[in-house]
Structure formats: C-alpha cells, structure tokens
Amino acid sequence: MVTVVHPNLEDTDAKMSARDVSVFYGDKKAIDDVSIDIPTKYVTAFIGPSGCGKSTFLRTLNRMNDTIPSARVEGEITLDGEDIYRSRMDVVQLRARVGMVFQKPNPFPKSIYDNVAYGPKIHGLVSNKTETDEVVEKSLRRAGLWTEVKDRLDDSGTALSGGQQQRLCIARAIAVDPEVILMDEPCSALDPIATAKIEELIDELNGRYAIVIVTHSMQQAARVSQRTAFFHLGKMVEYGRTSDIFTNPLEKRTQDYITGRYG
Amino acid sequence: MSDRLAPTRTAEFEARLKKRYAAERRFKMAGLGAILFSVGVLAFLLVTMGFNGIGGFQRAEMDVPIDFTQAGLSGDPALLAQPDAAQTLEAQGLPSIVDFYAEQQLGSEGAAQISASAWRLVADGIIADPTILRETVTFSLPASPKLAAGLNGEGAPEMRALAKTLSDEGKLETKLDLGFLERADATDPQQVGIWGALKGSMLTMIVTLLMAFPIGVMAALYLEEYAPKNRWTDLIEVSINNLAAVPSIIFGLLGLAVFLWIFPNMRSAPLIGGMTLALMTMPVIVISGRNAIKAVPPSIRDGALAVGASPVQVVFHHVLPLALPGILTGTIIGMARALGETAPLLMIGMRAFVATPPQDFTSPATVLPVQIFLWSDEIDRGFVERTSAAIIVLLIFLLLMNGLAIYLRNRFEKKW
Structure with a gap:
C-alpha cells in the first residue's frame, strides 16, 4: 500500500524530506516506508490513532530515537538536502537546527531565565549578559510568556502552571533560533484554555519556522495546520492540504478516522 | 417478598469484619512493639554509655x-x-x-x-x-x-x-x-586521650572520601550513561553488587597484600587505612549513585538533548545536579560504615600502640573503633570508663557526619 498524496499539493520548497523511511525497534517495524516533504512555510500535522507511529516518525526528524538503543532507521531523511543520518552533520548541530517540544512540559528544574538561556549558552550563541538578556526576552516574547513572567525570571520554571511550562519549553526551543520545530502532542497535558494559547502561538510562529505537530485531536490539526498526514499502523496513509484531508479524503481509512469511526 | 439480607449485612459478614479489624490491631501492636523495643535498646545503650562515659571525661587529681x-x-x-x-x-x-x-x-x-x-x-x-x-x-x-x-x-x-x-x-x-580530648594513647588510664585516634579517624576518612567518591561517582555515571548494555556490563554490575557484601576483613587482607606491598614502610598509616576503606566504600557509592542517576526523569534528559546539549553536557548540567542528593546520601552511609570499621584496619597494622597523634597521612595512627577495641582489652579498671568516653566521641563524630549529610541533601534537593 502506497501513500496517497493529493494531486493538488504543489509544495516546492521542502525544508525536510523523508524518502522510504522505515524505523525498527529491535525486530519490530514501527514505521514502514514513509516518504514525505515537510514544507518550509507551513504547519504540518501528523494525525492517527494511538500507536500508529506518528511520534516515532517525528523523533526520527531530529534523531531523538538515537537515545533508544534498539531503534534503527532505514531510508533517507534530509534537511535542506543534507542527509541527517549519513552526512557529516553532527547530531548536536542537527538538534540545534531542529528543535523539539514534548508531550509533557519538561522545563529544567532551574530558573525561568536559565531555562531559556541554556541553549544559547551551550552553543556559544551569546557572549555576555546583555546578549543573553536580549535572547531570553525575545524568546519569551515570541512564546507569549514575557508579560506573565518578566517580573519573576528567577523563579523556578517548574513553579509555573502546565500551560506556562509548555510555553516556556517552546521559548527554550526557539531561543537557539532553529529552522524546524517538532511538537509531540504539545497540548495533551493541558486544559482547553492553555491549549488555545498554544494554538495561537503556533499560528504566530507559522512562517518563521517550519513546524511539525503530532496531535490526537483532529480539531486541533484542522485549526493549526495547513498540511496533514494521516498515519495508521506504521504507514502513512494519506497526505495533503489539511482542508482536502478533512473535507475530501481519498482513502476509506482516513475517512473512517476523521469521522470518528475508529481511533 | 423475601426477607433475605444483602450479603454485606449478614451476621457472618460482621463477624468476618471484626476478625479483619482484629488482625489489623494485632499488626499495629506488633509494629508498635518493635519500635518500642528498638527505642528501649537504644535508650539503654545511650544511658549506659552516658553514665560510664562521664567518668571517662574525669580523672582523680591531687593539688x-x-x-x-x-x-x-x-x-x-x-x-x-x-x-x-x-x-x-x-x-x-x-x-x-x-x-x-x-x-x-x-x-x-x-x-x-x-x-x-x-x-x-x-x-x-x-x-x-x-x-x-x-x-x-x-x-x-x-x-x-x-x-x-x-x-x-x-x-x-x-x-x-x-x-x-x-x-x-x-x-x-x-x-x-x-x-x-587532646592527648593520645598511653599505658596509664589516667594519662590516655582520644585525640590521637580521633585525628587518625579524620585523616583516614579524608583519604577514603577523596578516593571513593570520585571513583564511585564516575563508575556509576559511566555504567548508567555510557556503557552498552551487554554481558560484560551485567557481569560488572553483579560484581559490584557482590563487592558491597564482601566481609570487611577481606578488604583488610587485600590492603595488606597489595597496598602494603606497594608502600612497605607505611604500616599503620592513615593513607593505607583510607585506601583500604575506600575499596569497601566504593561499591556502596556506585550502587546508590546508579539508583540516584536512574531516578532522574528521562524527560529532563530529552529536554536537554532536544536543545542540542551533548551527552557530557546533559550529564554535568542536568543529571548529576539532580542525582547529587541521592549520591551524597549513599556516600555518607558508606562513610559511616567505614568510620565504624575495625577489622580491615587491624590487618594493616592500625592496632599498634601509638602514643602521639599522627602528624600527617603517612605517620602511624590508629582510629576510634580500633582504639575502643584496644582499650576494651586492657586489664586496668580505669580503662572501662575511658572506653565508654571514646564510644561517646565516636557516636558524636557519626552524628556530625550524618548531620552534614542531611544538610547537604536538603541544600541540593530540587523539585521537578
């Protein structure tokens, strides 16, 4: 079964592309032959039922699967045409260019300031206090958190509410000025109001960074993304414009999923 | 209609319920008894030591x-x-x-x-x-x-x-x-002092800490963070766990055979004693260190990796600071055990009669538990109270070490 790609999809500027990517955990094949182009200027959503491999595939895009000893990746994934698995691109550099936000907010048990300043500091992107202050403020502003925390930058990041913690993690990711931001179900641990804020934020970041978001919520995918890929049982079933996927799915499985028949 | 009662309202059920509560009461009483027994034994020990020990801090003098x-x-x-x-x-x-x-x-x-x-x-x-x-x-x-x-x-x-x-x-x-508190060992119970043994213990503990802590922490970090999971690392893990259970006198024999063979003229020196005790303490630090490192949530590691931290940066910026309280607790437990250890030190000659406090790490010394052991062996009646006094000094030393551990743990503890 090959992926159905909608014919009216005319993306020419792919930030990242995957070609025939398969991921194995030991002998088990978690991702089967996925090929996709991630556009530079849009938000791409991965949807699908639990265990369909969308998070696994997302983690291959910045090689976070490297931390799992049994995981093995086949195929080719490129960032601006460079193969991230086989080229001389360093994994540290790759992760600085492809940032990630996780399902559960995971701020470091340090101050809000240090959380944001950590990435720029370890990469040597800032050389003095003034520059660091600027980066911290800029990142927190972009993450829509600045007005809430500007008077308590020395408080622990873990003392914030769940939604604020997640926006802090987004600020931490954009502080190193990545080209791509991967979001792994960023709202699944948040209440509806915090979720709405994150979605607004994704809208604002759209265009500045290539964003890939994994989500369980089809409404969320419909709201924030312009491209949607539907995963099922390790395969990418259908890929196209979000509006097309939700109004005019070509595959029966996609239709069943978005109409709530399973998943 | 039938007058059948619901199964949870029958007399049998109430009888069973009573039995369950009785079992709970018995269990509570047994626990309370165990606590009272421990407290009683501890109180007996402290009171006896205290009464005998007071005499040890006094002596008969003539003007x-x-x-x-x-x-x-x-x-x-x-x-x-x-x-x-x-x-x-x-x-x-x-x-x-x-x-x-x-x-x-x-x-x-x-x-x-x-x-x-x-x-x-x-x-x-x-x-x-x-x-x-x-x-x-x-x-x-x-x-x-x-x-x-x-x-x-x-x-x-x-x-x-x-x-x-x-x-x-x-x-x-x-x-x-x-x-x-200022003198060292002597043949006359009126003339003895504990400072020699106390200083010997301090010097020995410093050597033990300086050797066991860095090596133990590095070993724990390597095994947890870098080592591949295969048959060899399993073997090493089992060996380290077994090492923690080896009788301490075996470590003394090892110290005698290896360290005193390398440094033949350092018999009774705190350096050799500390190295021997470090061998004993290291496995405890490795085991507790690994557990503390394992307890660091993976999400913190993921977060650090995702902003592009290298593995070493993840370890030193995130894992180690979060694991430190646990590592310190394990270290202090190991050190407290080493402080109370007598047998291995007897093997390397720290039971010698040393009448002057040790000058440095290489001069002959004895340690508190060995001094207690030696004095308890003396015939002279005057040593009984001195022995109790020495035990009090040892207990206070231990208490201070534990206090330091609690202070450090609370200081470094962070919530996530």
Whole structure:
C-alpha cells in the first residue's frame, strides 16, 4: 500500500524530506516506508490513532530515537538536502537546527531565565549578559510568556502552571533560533484554555519556522495546520492540504478516522 | 417478598469484619512493639554509655603547690625554647623537685601515688610560661591508677583507705579532664586521650572520601550513561553488587597484600587505612549513585538533548545536579560504615600502640573503633570508663557526619 498524496499539493520548497523511511525497534517495524516533504512555510500535522507511529516518525526528524538503543532507521531523511543520518552533520548541530517540544512540559528544574538561556549558552550563541538578556526576552516574547513572567525570571520554571511550562519549553526551543520545530502532542497535558494559547502561538510562529505537530485531536490539526498526514499502523496513509484531508479524503481509512469511526 | 439480607449485612459478614479489624490491631501492636523495643535498646545503650562515659571525661587529681623560687631551676628562656626543653628540666632535677613538694603536701604515702610522669605536666607548664619560675604555682597532678580506683571504692583496701584520707583532707578530687580530648594513647588510664585516634579517624576518612567518591561517582555515571548494555556490563554490575557484601576483613587482607606491598614502610598509616576503606566504600557509592542517576526523569534528559546539549553536557548540567542528593546520601552511609570499621584496619597494622597523634597521612595512627577495641582489652579498671568516653566521641563524630549529610541533601534537593 502506497501513500496517497493529493494531486493538488504543489509544495516546492521542502525544508525536510523523508524518502522510504522505515524505523525498527529491535525486530519490530514501527514505521514502514514513509516518504514525505515537510514544507518550509507551513504547519504540518501528523494525525492517527494511538500507536500508529506518528511520534516515532517525528523523533526520527531530529534523531531523538538515537537515545533508544534498539531503534534503527532505514531510508533517507534530509534537511535542506543534507542527509541527517549519513552526512557529516553532527547530531548536536542537527538538534540545534531542529528543535523539539514534548508531550509533557519538561522545563529544567532551574530558573525561568536559565531555562531559556541554556541553549544559547551551550552553543556559544551569546557572549555576555546583555546578549543573553536580549535572547531570553525575545524568546519569551515570541512564546507569549514575557508579560506573565518578566517580573519573576528567577523563579523556578517548574513553579509555573502546565500551560506556562509548555510555553516556556517552546521559548527554550526557539531561543537557539532553529529552522524546524517538532511538537509531540504539545497540548495533551493541558486544559482547553492553555491549549488555545498554544494554538495561537503556533499560528504566530507559522512562517518563521517550519513546524511539525503530532496531535490526537483532529480539531486541533484542522485549526493549526495547513498540511496533514494521516498515519495508521506504521504507514502513512494519506497526505495533503489539511482542508482536502478533512473535507475530501481519498482513502476509506482516513475517512473512517476523521469521522470518528475508529481511533 | 423475601426477607433475605444483602450479603454485606449478614451476621457472618460482621463477624468476618471484626476478625479483619482484629488482625489489623494485632499488626499495629506488633509494629508498635518493635519500635518500642528498638527505642528501649537504644535508650539503654545511650544511658549506659552516658553514665560510664562521664567518668571517662574525669580523672582523680591531687593539688600540689610548687614554690619555684626555692627550686633552683634556671629559667633561661633560650633553653626553654629548645625542642628538648623537657629533658633539660629533667636534667636540672625537676622530677625530684616535684616529688619533694608532693611529699610535703600529701605525705610520703600520697606522694608515692602521684603518677610517675606527673613532672612532665609541670615541665609543660614551665615551657608554656617560664615566668612561673618566679612564683609559687599549684598544679593539679593526676593520681596513679591504683589510687584513682581506690577513690572509686575499688581496688586494694589500703588504697581505698588512703584515697578516703586524702579526699577527706580535700587533697584528692575528681576533676573534669578536658585533656582527654587532646592527648593520645598511653599505658596509664589516667594519662590516655582520644585525640590521637580521633585525628587518625579524620585523616583516614579524608583519604577514603577523596578516593571513593570520585571513583564511585564516575563508575556509576559511566555504567548508567555510557556503557552498552551487554554481558560484560551485567557481569560488572553483579560484581559490584557482590563487592558491597564482601566481609570487611577481606578488604583488610587485600590492603595488606597489595597496598602494603606497594608502600612497605607505611604500616599503620592513615593513607593505607583510607585506601583500604575506600575499596569497601566504593561499591556502596556506585550502587546508590546508579539508583540516584536512574531516578532522574528521562524527560529532563530529552529536554536537554532536544536543545542540542551533548551527552557530557546533559550529564554535568542536568543529571548529576539532580542525582547529587541521592549520591551524597549513599556516600555518607558508606562513610559511616567505614568510620565504624575495625577489622580491615587491624590487618594493616592500625592496632599498634601509638602514643602521639599522627602528624600527617603517612605517620602511624590508629582510629576510634580500633582504639575502643584496644582499650576494651586492657586489664586496668580505669580503662572501662575511658572506653565508654571514646564510644561517646565516636557516636558524636557519626552524628556530625550524618548531620552534614542531611544538610547537604536538603541544600541540593530540587523539585521537578
């Protein structure tokens, strides 16, 4: 079964592309032959039922699967045409260019300031206090958190509410000025109001960074993304414009999923 | 309709319920009993130690006024500044001067029971302040062990009588002996002190900590963060766990066979003792360190990796600071065990009679538990109380170490 790609999809500027990517955990094949182009200027959503491999595939895009000893990746994934698995691109550099936000907010048990300043500091992107202050403020502003925390930058990041913690993690990711931001179900641990804020934020970041978001919520995918890929049982079933996927799915499985028949 | 009761409202059910509560009460009582028993034993130990130990911080002393103006000692400050000033004073007849004034004050029988080396106390006084040679000064000189026993109502009848006479005249008294905390081992229980063993213990612990902590933490970090999971690392893990259970005397034999073979003239040195105890402490640190590192949530690691931290940065910026409280707790447990250890140190010669506190890491020394063991072996009655006093010192040392551990743990503890 090959992926159905909608014919009216005319993306020419792919930030990242995957070609025939398969991921194995030991002998088990978690991702089967996925090929996709991630556009530079849009938000791409991965949807699908639990265990369909969308998070696994997302983690291959910045090689976070490297931390799992049994995981093995086949195929080719490129960032601006460079193969991230086989080229001389360093994994540290790759992760600085492809940032990630996780399902559960995971701020470091340090101050809000240090959380944001950590990435720029370890990469040597800032050389003095003034520059660091600027980066911290800029990142927190972009993450829509600045007005809430500007008077308590020395408080622990873990003392914030769940939604604020997640926006802090987004600020931490954009502080190193990545080209791509991967979001792994960023709202699944948040209440509806915090979720709405994150979605607004994704809208604002759209265009500045290539964003890939994994989500369980089809409404969320419909709201924030312009491209949607539907995963099922390790395969990418259908890929196209979000509006097309939700109004005019070509595959029966996609239709069943978005109409709530399973998943 | 039927008058059948619901199964949870029958008499049988209520009987079963009563039984369940009774079982819970029995269990509670058993737990309470266990706690009371432990507290009782601990209280008994502390009270016994306390009562015996108080005597250990005291000794029987006799006041002897000495009129130095009549003694004819030369008070030449240059001579008294020499390291062998005590010998000079001895050559000038200080011992017989002390005897003379003691006889005047206490009578010949009493003077005979002044500790034989009492003149050294007087010599120390003169060396510390030569101007006393121009006046009459009263010294509190330690009584002989026999007279001290007599004062406690023990020992030979004539000594008890003499002690009674002298103390009735106000010439023999039990006084607080802070010198116990400044002196080292001696053959005379009236002259012993704990400082030698305490300093030996401190030096040994420093060596143990400096060796076991870095090696143990690095080993734990490597095994947890870098080592591949295969048969070899499993073998190493099992070996380390077993090492923690090896009887301590085996480590002593190892120290004897290896360390004393490499450094043959460092028998009894805190350096060798510390290295031997470090072998024993290291597995404890490795095991507790690995558990602490394992307990660091993976999400923190993921977060750091995702902003592009290298594995070393993840370890030193995130994992180690979060694991440190746990590592410190394990370290202190290991150190406390090492502090109380006797057997391995006996093997490397730290049971020697050492009458001067150790100067450095390579000079002969003994440690607190070994000193307690040695004193408990002495025949002289005076050592019983000294032993208890030494145990009190050891317990206070342990308490301070644990206090430090709790302080450090609370300081480094972070929430996530």
